[in-house]
Amino acid sequence: MQSYSSVSFSEKEETEESKIMTRILLVDDHPIVREGLRTVLQRRTGWEVVGEASNGVEALQKAESLQPDVMVLDITMPKLNGLEVCRLTRQRTPGIEVLFVTQHDSPQMMKEALGAGAKGYVVKSNAARDLLEAIEVVSQHRIFTALARGDGGSSAVSGPSKS
Amino acid sequence: MKTRILLADDHEIVRRGLCALLQRHEGWEVCGEAGDGREAVEKARLLKPDVIIVDIGMPNLNGLDATRRLLQQDPNAKVIVLTVTDADQVIREALDAGARGFVLKSDAARDLVSAIEALQSKRMFFTPRVNELLLAGFLEKGQTVSRNQPPMLPTLTAREREITQLLAEGRSSKEAASLLNLSTKTVETHRSNIMRKLSLHSIRDLVVYAIKNKIIQIEMPPEGNPPAPTPTLQSQPQRTDSPV
Numbered sequence: 001m002q003s004y005s006s007v008s009f010s011e012k013e014e015t016e017e018s019k020i021m022t023r024i025l026l027v028d029d030h031p032i033v034r035e036g037l038r039t040v041l042q043r044r045t046g047w048e049v050v051g052e053a054s055n056g057v058e059a060l061q062k063a064e065s066l067q068p069d070v071m072v073l074d075i076t077m078p079k080l081n082g083l084e085v086c087r088l089t090r091q092r093t094p095g096i097e098v099l100f101v102t103q104h105d106s107p108q109m110m111k112e113a114l115g116a117g118a119k120g121y122v123v124k125s126n127a128a129r130d131l132l133e134a135i136e137v138v139s140q141h142r143i144f145t146a147l148a149r150g151d152g153g154s155s156a157v158s159g160p161s162k163s
Numbered sequence: 164m165k166t167r168i169l170l171a172d173d174h175e176i177v178r179r180g181l182c183a184l185l186q187r188h189e190g191w192e193v194c195g196e197a198g199d200g201r202e203a204v205e206k207a208r209l210l211k212p213d214v215i216i217v218d219i220g221m222p223n224l225n226g227l228d229a230t231r232r233l234l235q236q237d238p239n240a241k242v243i244v245l246t247v248t249d250a251d252q253v254i255r256e257a258l259d260a261g262a263r264g265f266v267l268k269s270d271a272a273r274d275l276v277s278a279i280e281a282l283q284s285k286r287m288f289f290t291p292r293v294n295e296l297l298l299a300g301f302l303e304k305g306q307t308v309s310r311n312q313p314p315m316l317p318t319l320t321a322r323e324r325e326i327t328q329l330l331a332e333g334r335s336s337k338e339a340a341s342l343l344n345l346s347t348k349t350v351e352t353h354r355s356n357i358m359r360k361l362s363l364h365s366i367r368d369l370v371v372y373a374i375k376n377k378i379i380q381i382e383m384p385p386e387g388n389p390p391a392p393t394p395t396l397q398s399q400p401q402r403t404d405s406p407v
Contacts, residue, residue: 031272036180101176128175 022139023050025060027069027085028101029077033124037072037101042130047135052075056080061090063096070139072131073118075109083116090117099138101127105148120144166283167194169212170227171203172245174223177268183218184272191279200224201342204232207240211314214279217262219246220380222332223342227253227377228324233262241282245271249276249292253377264288320356322377326353329368331373 013145022064024041025132026034034052040054041047051066053059057079063071075082086098099120100113118140122130130146137144166389170178170184170193182193195210197203200217201224215233219226226244242352243264244257253319256264264278269292274290281288317326321342329339363369385401 030177030268032177032180032184032268034180035176035183035272036174036176036178039179039183041174124174124176128179131176 022047022070022135023066023068024048024135025051025053025059025062025066025071025096027053027056027062027071027077027082028074029054033074037127037131040128041135044132044135056082056085057127059085060088060092067093068096070096070135072098072135073098075100075104075113083112086116086118088111097138097141099134099144101131107147110145110147112162114143114145122146123148165190165192166214167192167210167212168279169193169195169197169207169210169215170393171197171200171206171216171221171226172218172240174218175200181271181275184275185279188261190299200226200229203229204236204358207233207389208236211237212284213241214362215240215242216275217242217245218242218268219377223329224325226322227256227381228238228328229322230257230260230262243288244277245275248377248380250377254282254293256377266290267292275407292346294331309361309393319360323353323357323360326350327357327369327373331370331379389407 002027026037028034028037031054034054036054036136038049042048048103050068051062053062055078059071059073060080071085073082073085077085082100082102086100089096089098097118097120098118099122100118101122101124102109103124104110105123105125111122119141120134120143122134122144126148127141130144134144134146168191170181172178172181174194174390175198182196185191193261194212195206197206200350201356203215203217203221204224217233218224219228221229224247226234230242230244233242241264242262242291244260244262245266245268246253246257247268249267254265261281264287266274266278270290270292274288278288325343326339329342330336334342335349336354337347339345340347344351358364358369361369361372363372370379
């Protein structure tokens with residue numbers, strides 16, 4: 001007797017919910033900044049802001065519970081600063097990539113951030129311009145960095161992950 | 164008629180967040196945005212907004228000096244100062260400059276709406292923490308709020324403060340002159356006067372002075388965080404994305 005394999009659904013019947021989405025956790029102690037980040041990210045379909053945190057301790061808790069693809073992270077925060085959050089997140093949940101969005105327009109701070117395990121570093125003054133590309137690159141496990149130069153320009157650098 | 168609001172903050176991300184917050188309110192409209200204090204003054208002149216929200220830490224012309232200019236331009240201007248710091252000195256300067264509202268950025272999502280509503284009703288608004296500081300100042304017997312701090316900016320004129328900021332931000336006298344529509348010689352004269360009045364001997368001294376007196380602001384790195392070992396980066400500066 002011939003056996004039939006069951007057909008679940010065709011590719012054409014793929015639903016909106018089953019499409020792969022980049023899930024993003026926003027971490028910044030200023031609600032207004034988080035609102036601004038969310039407004040910029042909403043321009044991109046296929047991305048979802050799954051949660052927000054206002055300090056470093058909350059960031060770790062939400063990273064563990066929500067398991068985002070990308071954590072957008074400030075450096076200067078109460079309770080636990082962003083560099084420590086990054087180190088701990090990368091140790092505990094290495095599947096989560098970290099993109100720093102910070103006021104520190106400093107090559108030294110950027111090196112520390114990358115040394116802590118981040119894949120991305122963007123300066124807040126240019127975040128509205130660089131954020132979308134940064135998340136795109138970092139979600140693919142590649143490095144994206146963009147500092148603002150003194151003349152108001154920026155140099156964006158992206159490349160393969162070192163891992 | 165809608166309440167027309169001008170936003171002045173050098174971070175577009177913050178302006179996006181403020182826009183999203185304010186535009187939820189029917190009857191309010193963000194009529195313009197500015198990325199620095201100079202642009203804020205110019206746009207206020209052109210757009211004549213009902214309320215102006217001004218970040219303190221902006222380049223070219225900081226928020227406090229922009230507030231002074233806005234009130235000179237229009238004494239009825241309603242200015243809300245938005246700031247990351249609630250230092251006594253900053254509060255006093257904001258009030259002295261003529262701001263009618265003072266809101267901490269960390270509390271903006273909660274307080275900014277109330278602040279605008281207060282100013283619309285011809286009242287002033289201060290974030291609760293500022294109210295506490297002001298009250299503490301009043302309760303101290305015959306003392307100012309910041310008694311332990313040295314006297315404020317003794318004798319600098321508004322123009323001298325502007326030039327102090329531009330020089331402390333790293334601009335040359337020529338660049339400052341171009342921004343201010345002055346001759347380089349005039350800026351140099353102001354610079355000499357500033358250095359003499361404040362007993363400063365170098366640009367480094369000027370920068371330190373500007374930071375201490377909140378003419379420019381800097382972001383401090385997180386405390387207690389030893390530098391991580393610097394990794395050897397495999398990615399070299401490239402202009403296009405590399406394939407994974």
